[in-house]
Amino acid sequence: MSLxxxxxxxxxxxxxxxxxxxxxxxxxxITRAAKSAGLSYKATWDAIDELNNLAQKPLVERSVxxxxxxxxxxxxxxxxxxxxxxxLQALQTQLLETAExxxxxxxxxxxxxxxxxxxxLHGQVSRIRSLGxxxxxxLQLAGGVSIDAQITHDxxxxxxxxxxxxxxxxxxxxxxxxLAADQPETIGHNCLSGTIEEILDAENGPSExxxxxxxHQILCALAEGERLQAFKLKVGGVVKVQFTPSNILVGTPL
Numbered sequence: 001m002s003l004x005x006x007x008x009x010x011x012x013x014x015x016x017x018x019x020x021x022x023x024x025x026x027x028x029x030i031t032r033a034a035k036s037a038g039l040s041y042k043a044t045w046d047a048i049d050e051l052n053n054l055a056q057k058p059l060v061e062r063s064v065x066x067x068x069x070x071x072x073x074x075x076x077x078x079x080x081x082x083x084x085x086x087x088l089q090a091l092q093t094q095l096l097e098t099a100e101x102x103x104x105x106x107x108x109x110x111x112x113x114x115x116x117x118x119x120x121l122h123g124q125v126s127r128i129r130s131l132g133x134x135x136x137x138x139l140q141l142a143g144g145v146s147i148d149a150q151i152t153h154d155x156x157x158x159x160x161x162x163x164x165x166x167x168x169x170x171x172x173x174x175x176x177x178x179l180a181a182d183q184p185e186t187i188g189h190n191c192l193s194g195t196i197e198e199i200l201d202a203e204n205g206p207s208e209x210x211x212x213x214x215x216h217q218i219l220c221a222l223a224e225g226e227r228l229q230a231f232k233l234k235v236g237g238v239v240k241v242q243f244t245p246s247n248i249l250v251g252t253p254l
Contacts, residue, residue, distance in 0.1 A: 143215025
């Protein structure tokens with residue numbers, strides 16, 4: 001019996017969650033599996049729910065209470081999926097014999113990403129600061145540029161973020177505010193400078209402004225025609241875009 005496409009894609013893109021099946025098989029309880037996997041208790045339950053929802057049959061069977069905060073074991077379907085995951089791991093080890101091949105695989109995973117967000121920036125986590133239920137994640141982008149993203153602490157754990165983790169910063173075009181080069185930025189916002197490459201006017205609604213950063217990455221922002229005229233923004237001119245840390249969606253590749 002074949003696996004549903006959603007679960008197969010999850011095994012490729014989210015291997016750490018699939019690996020949780022191994023911890024459950026070895027530990028026999030949610031609490032001990034969470035500790036072994038380095039996850040919070042809640043993140044472990046969330047991962048199990050996601051895995052069960054993606055599969056045609058539940059992968060994990062649970063019982064409330066009991067030793068270690070509730071028993072858990074793999075169903076027959078879960079054992080089958082775990083065996084396949086272990087085979088994929090062995091195959092990947094055989095295929096990726098060099099660091100260059102591993103880098104190429106990471107690139108392929110980035111190229112396969114599809115999202116509704118117009119702006120997709122690749123970077124690495126360089127700092128994590130906690131404040132209550134939220135974390136501020138500093139991302140180091142190409143060209144030495146850094147931006148801050150604000151996500152919940154649970155999301156940090158669920159994504160397995162730590163210093164050096166490869167991530168995507170996803171930002172919708174409407175979340176970018178266009179500023180003139182000499183206009184002050186808002187405190188607490190991210191602000192990037194670049195050159196206007198193209199302005200695509202729309203009959204109804206804001207214009208699309210394509211901005212090339214010094215790192216040669218492209219940002220797409222939306223701005224009303226009146227704003228562009230007021231700031232005298234035109235193709236070839238220097239411009240700034242600002243956006244709040246909470247308006248960044250953070251994702252992880254393989």
